[in-house]
Amino acid sequence: AGLINIHAIDSSILVFLKYSDTSNFMHEDVYGELNRLYLQSDVAKKLAKAQLLLKQERPDLSLLVLDGVRPISVQQKMWDMLDMPASEKGKFVSNPKNHSLHNYGAAVDITLADSLGNELDMGTTYDFAGELAYPVMEHKMLKEGKLTQQQVNNRMLLRKVMNKAGFFGIQTEWWHFNSCTRDRAKEIYKPVE
Secondary structure (H helix, E strand, O other), rough: OOOEEEHHOOOOOOOHHHHOOOOOOOOOOOOOOOOOOOOOOHHHHHHHHHHHHHHHHOOOEEEEEEEEOOOOHHHHHHHHHHOOHHHHHHOOOHHHOOOOOHOOOOOEEEEEEEEOOOOOOOOOOOOOOOOHOHHHHHHHHHHHOOOHHHHHHHHHHHHHHHHOOOOEEEEOOOEEEOOOOOOHHHHHHOOOO
């Protein structure tokens, strides 16, 4: 589909695709043989820039990517697996009819890891559904003692390097970063079936 394996650009970026394992909120390997991180070439270059920025500030840390391109067929499978009303499903998985930026290889789910590959404490697990994962709620959660200053600092460092590299986050998931808008992705990329 014209995508590139991130390790062809930067082999130091750690990758553990949660959906090619059972340690995700669906408790199922939905990716099968897809276990490498593929992205649009320009997105991969931005991610390599984020890794460089992180290493300049914290040489002991690395980006750890948890998800990248997600074929529409997998998005549909995930949508179908959720046993709840469609109005609720959208809180966990984007409707495949609308195409997620993951379907274009233009979004990443990501965290930070130490030199041994251990994930830093971000206050919630990846794919946690709730306000504790919302970047817009961090100040409130910190005041209420539901997040620690270190957890918020870890999130802020991740956002800092990703934003400087050209990504932007969303309000409800500290781990999700887009490389462009959905409208722009539709203009310049083809979705991966």
